[in-house]
Amino acid sequence: MEPAGFGQDRTRQGWIMGHLCSLLATALLVMSLVQGASTSQNQAVSGKQLVSGRIFSGQDAKDGAWPWQVSVQRNGFHICGGSLISESWVVSAAHCFAPSVANSSYRVQLGEKRIFGQTRLHAFALVKRIILHPRYDNVTSEADIALVELKNPIAFTATISPVGLLDASVRVPAGDTCWVTGWGNISPQKNSSLAETLQELEVLTINSTICNDHFREALQKPAGDNPVKDDMLCAGSVEGYKGFAWGDGGGPLVCKKDGTWYLAGIASWFLTTTLNGVTRVVPGYPGVYNRLNAHNDWIKANVPGVTFIRSSATPSGASPSAIILLLPVFLRLTLCPPPPFLDWVPIPHQPFLALGAARSCHL
Incomplete structure (x- = not known):
């Protein structure tokens, strides 16, 4: 557009x-x-x-109503939502991520309905890498999708499971x-x-x-x-x-x-x-x-x-x-x-x- x-x-x-x-x-x-x-x-x-x-x-x-819901956070602050799709992958929007920001600045919070600070470390997963769709267009918002690989696989529970x-x-x-x-x-x-x-x-x-x-x-x-x-x-x-x-x-x-x-x-x-x-x-x-x-x-090519x-x-x-x-x-x-x-x-x-x-x- x-x-x-x-x-x-x-x-x-x-x-x-x-x-x-x-x-x-x-x-x-x-x-x-x-x-x-x-x-x-x-x-x-x-x-x-x-x-x-x-x-x-x-x-x-x-x-536990929405066990795939995650909070995407940068430097400890909520910036976006996302969805757990496997034990190691979250899907979110491409516009949520700045290519100039290191992967280590991001984390995701899982299995909670409130956003917590550093006192609830068990609720967080660190980010290994972020893959933006190669056709993402920040003007038209086409291909506004990103895959987030977690540093360690997540164990599924009653409040953490994929969609x-x-x-x-x-x-x-x-x-x-x-x-x-x-x-x-x-x-x-x-x-x-x-x-x-x-x-x-x-x-x-x-x-x-x-x-x-x-x-x-x-x-x-x-x-x-x-x-x-x-x-x-x-x-x-x-x-x-x-x-x-x-x-x-x-x-x-x-x-x-x-x-x-x-x-x-x-x-x-x-x-x-x-x-x-x-x-x-x-x-x-x-x-x-x-x-x-x-x-x-594209998802199949990146998510095993x-x-x-x-x-x-x-x-x-x-x-x-x-x-x-x-x-x-x-x-x-x-x-x-x-x-x-x-x-x-x-x-x-x-x-x-x-x-x-x-x-x-x-x-």
Whole structure:
């Protein structure tokens, strides 16, 4: 993606008005979509309660609920999420790692729902090496995926175990009920604090064509210029913003198929706007994830013995009514043009050199 669509500082007092029409018109549809689809899927989520609200708009995770979730830390500070995929490997986002920083500066915390300091050394694993995808593009966020090899293999326990990986032949359907987890900001403002306890949030996946149309209009891109690339998927809400934030980058989007959790995506980027010097996530736009199984050949070439979940059926399919409802929701949104002053932001926690005058990339 060319940065011109979001690289200028064009803040406006009245940007909220650009969303009122779409938000009011779709509120009832979205409520019925979330309630109907979530209710039908609730019993497949191991007895978890429905999310109704904050990893903002989520809720505190229970002990051991997400045993593959890790905190990626640099110099002792949380910067990103990640997922354990074997006893020696973690997958995260490429934008979480600076090539100039030594591997020894990184570590991962495993098996805990709170982020601990040096007093809990048993919860940490040192990093042997970090492999960024060779096609990673920090402008478009294509191939925003990294493999982290741990210095020593991890023993699996009730609270530490790997997540399944999906075969490349299977596509996550629109309207599927999935979960995103992380310790990122609990407020849509950039400078808000990290969550003290791991947050979980139920989200719906969104058709990529519809999502692309929505983002293209927001970023004032011409037809055919797709912000959501082939190796990405959208999930979240078009009512306000419920999804990942700064500090959640690299974390998992997981879905369930036949009792097995699989890693559908890696938290990658979202839209922001700056008003009166305050940068916030733009409501009404879902989060965008790297679609992990688009890179299975690369994963297999680097992770020994990795296996993938195969299925001839659509994984964890949502009800037809949920999928049908998504289309009018997004078609209605396109009738009320969103503001043209948006930023496209990869989402770890600590800032580094911005690309362009007003585009913020945050490590």
